[in-house]
Amino acid sequence: MRVRVLGSAAGGGLPQWNCACEVCTAARSGAFEDQPGDASGQGGGTGHRTQDCLAISGDGTAWYLVNASPDIRTQILATPELTPGPARRQSPLRGALLTSAELDHTLGLASLREATDFTVYARATVLRALPVRGVIDPYGGVRWAAIECPTIALDGGLTVETVPLGHKRPRYAATAPDAADWVVAYRFTDRRTGGVLVYAPCLAAWTPLLAGAVAGADCVLLDGSFFTDDEMVEQTGAGPTALAMGHLPIRDSLAHRPAHPSTRWLYTHLNNTNPALVESSPQRKLLRHANADLAADGLTLTL
Numbered sequence: 001m002r003v004r005v006l007g008s009a010a011g012g013g014l015p016q017w018n019c020a021c022e023v024c025t026a027a028r029s030g031a032f033e034d035q036p037g038d039a040s041g042q043g044g045g046t047g048h049r050t051q052d053c054l055a056i057s058g059d060g061t062a063w064y065l066v067n068a069s070p071d072i073r074t075q076i077l078a079t080p081e082l083t084p085g086p087a088r089r090q091s092p093l094r095g096a097l098l099t100s101a102e103l104d105h106t107l108g109l110a111s112l113r114e115a116t117d118f119t120v121y122a123r124a125t126v127l128r129a130l131p132v133r134g135v136i137d138p139y140g141g142v143r144w145a146a147i148e149c150p151t152i153a154l155d156g157g158l159t160v161e162t163v164p165l166g167h168k169r170p171r172y173a174a175t176a177p178d179a180a181d182w183v184v185a186y187r188f189t190d191r192r193t194g195g196v197l198v199y200a201p202c203l204a205a206w207t208p209l210l211a212g213a214v215a216g217a218d219c220v221l222l223d224g225s226f227f228t229d230d231e232m233v234e235q236t237g238a239g240p241t242a243l244a245m246g247h248l249p250i251r252d253s254l255a256h257r258p259a260h261p262s263t264r265w266l267y268t269h270l271n272n273t274n275p276a277l278v279e280s281s282p283q284r285k286l287l288r289h290a291n292a293d294l295a296a297d298g299l300t301l302t303l
């Protein structure tokens, strides 16, 4: 399977448009050099990170998005594998799978309304809540498929297992019914190579279900929103803790890293408060010491 990290930042991106914190200011000034950029050199070396999104393919021909970030148009244009053709309105993108109903994971669907043949897969809990669904339905090109089985097959040789992760609802859906699958992870298996990727950009706790999914994976992309639980409070003087926001801090999930020595261990959905974003920080060093790292926009994985 081929995987492209289209975006690696949490909601707001890096830098966030209205934020003058140290990390956003450094990113704005181009002080970071650790972003590899994509094959065409775009996105590299600036410190800018777009919002969490992934593209994945079993055969390099049929591609799927995982989540649809508000940055999706720029992300697609920066990814040579997603170039349309040869027919006039033919895209390699067959669909998208959603890990949550959060705005940073779903607003990009509005930018995909020109699609002619595109399926959005998500749990019924998420599909029912999405305001963008009613907005783009009249444009006609997007189909909605509720994921009901634990495992589904995608075009191009990928099998996807859905791992329910938690009850965290978007703020706009605060009155919607409680459910255990507002947030999910996906475990992708390439039926030809046997390669396995686990994608869990929003992760409230290290549950037995998640532990089972991570076991035997070649690579995991995990929630890296915050490095520590009190990061937001420390930096802004207010605000909820990471755990209260449904995000397990890196320091906690990293404790599980030694049990999976042969798994590549990367963090994504990075919030602009996360000190590990700074290449020279002790937190980034600690990550690397644990044989883990941050994902980057444009990163390619072959599994």
Ligand code: MLT
Binding pocket: 010, 011, 012, 102, 103, 104, 202, 245
């Ligand atoms: C989250 O990951 O906690 C949400 O996406 C927050 C947001 O609304 O940006």
Ligand code: MN
Binding pocket: 010, 011, 102, 104, 105, 269
């Ligand atoms: Mn988010």
Ligand code: ZN
Binding pocket: 016, 019, 020, 021, 022, 023, 024, 025, 272, 273
């Ligand atoms: Zn900031």
